[in-house]
Amino acid sequence: MAITSANQLELLQTAEAVAREKMIDPGLVVDAMEESLARAAKSRYGSEMDIRVSIDRKTGKATFTRVRSVVEDEALENYQAEFTVEQAKQYMEDPKVGDTFVEEVPPVEMGRIAAQSAKQVILQRVREAERDRQFEEFQDRAGTIINALVKREEYGNVIVDVGAGEGILRRNEKIGRESYRPNDRIRCYIKDVRREPRGPQIFLSRTAPEFMAELFKMEVPEIYDGIIQIKAVARDPGSRAKIAVISNDGSIDPVGACVGMRGSRVQAVVNELQGEKIDIIPWNDDQPTFLVNALQPAEVSKVVLDEEAGKIEVVVPEEQLSLAIGRRGQNVRLASQLTGLDIDIMTEEEESARRQKEFEARTGLFMETLDLDEFFAQLLVSEGFTNLEEVAYVELDELTVIDGVDEGTAEELQARARDYLEAKAKAAIDAARALGAEDSLIQFDGLTPVMIEALAKDDIKTLEDFATCADWELAGGWTNDNGERIKDDGILEPFGMSLEEAQDLVMTARVMLGWVDPDDLIGAEDGAEDLVEGDEEEAEA
Secondary structure, three states: OEOOHHHHHHHHHHHHHHHHHHOOOHHHHHHHHHHHHHHHHHHHHOOOOOEEEEEOOOOOOEEEEEEEEEOOHHHOOOOOOEEOHHHHOOOOOOOOOOOEEEEEOOOOEOOHHHHHHHHHHHHHHHHHHHHHHHHHHHHHHOOOEEEEEEEEEEOOEEEEEOOOOEEEEOHHHOOOOOOOOOOOEEEEEEEEEEEEOOEEEEEEEOOOHHHHHHHHHHHOHHHHOOOEEEEEEEEEOOOEEEEEEEEOOOOOOHHHHHHOHHHHHHHHHHHHOOOOEEEEEEOOOOHHHHHHHHOOOOOOOEEEEEOOOOEEEEEEOHHHHHHHHOHHHHHHHHHHHHHOOEEEEEEHHHHHHHHHHHHHHHHHHHHHHHOOOHHHHHHHHHOOOOOHHHHHHOOHHHHHOOOOOOHHHHHHHHHHHHHHHHHHHHHHHHHHHHOOOOHHHHOOOOOOHHHHHHHHHOOOOOHHHHHOOOHHHHHOEEEEEOOEEEEEOOOOHHHOOOHHHHHHHHHHHHHHOOOOOHHHHHHHHHHHHHHHHHHHHHHHO
16 A cells, blocks of 8 residues: 555544544544554664654645664664764764754555554554543543443353443452343442553442442432531441431431431332341441441440540440340441441440459559558549559649548558569569560660560560561551451550550661661651641642
């Protein structure tokens, strides 16, 4: 095929037709044509030459050019595409390294093989452009619901037609034992879109909490309009779910709006979710109040929140215990997912017995360590003292307010507590040294003697060992395994070490060892602060 005036406009018409059919930019097709013509020209003139083709977007005229770059003498490798400054002088007036010389060359005629190769290049580029368009389209739709048509089922995974491509609904993303036949219509949530060599991979879900939230948005106009906000969702797919909502308009009841007239709105969502029972719960910024709502339909007697540990204790009457826990722990598990807290449920009798046991344990501690009689030790516990550190280091007047405790008695109590703590600290340091703990760790500020002993028992004996620790290894944490929260115990967790404290100590150790530049650390903190401020401003907007 020769590039003649007879077929110049035909190039543009072909590009337009292909672009229209594949819904891509015509310019991309023309670029592919330029590349294919350049390849054909290289096969004619030589593969070492830098041949480029430019097609006029209005007339369709193809211009073939040869490009040569000016390089230094020692850098000359490709004589067909490069030349030295001396060689360039016969073509250019004042050549410099980095300049390029462009000259037009005669068009080439494309033989059968070259034409076939050009066709492959164009098809490949068109396919790539089509995949990019599909990826961009579905990436923008990630986080929304899509109506799809079932094509086939492979090993439990459902392949569906999503219009401009295929999506996959994995076996673990289906509700219960759902099964579909070809041409069945199905509603799914676009969970993830990934760019892969064979095209965009669209991963769908019907078990994601977001799927239920999007269904409510479709059924409840107030949610779509932003009057009602979905704050949290927890699901046991196909069985039960909890959704927390709040109204930005005091005159609108968020729960009633989601339920609808005679339950019509919530029933539409239930039907789509294969009969999944849904508890609609009013959101409350006060965590204990929100948790009481989340544990419905069970009644709660008392809630005790430990914010540092992210743990909450719920006390219920004996007859409400099974209802609060739910079948196979379902109710308390969903409430835990909804609130993000570790929930410990106990009856009023169990709570009373536990408190009595704690009272006796603290009383025994004070009797043994401070050499007190039972009555005096019980008096300290009743006044809220829980450990020796509190007795040793509180202001003196906090002890003298106790009936029967004068200033002299308070001073004696504090002296006994401090003596005991000092002896315990010395014993812990001696034990740590015996285990091999080095001075670099023992003298590190922020670790108590008992902490150093615990670290040494776990084979952390130097400051270098400590600096390699992760914060969760020290303070403990939670991991998510298939939707189930699993507790990881920390080495220093028994001593009340929080994740933030662990992070600070580890970073301080790394700075002291020269592993981290303090300036970089400050920059990262400033960046994090800016990010938080930006998020807050965006949230306010």
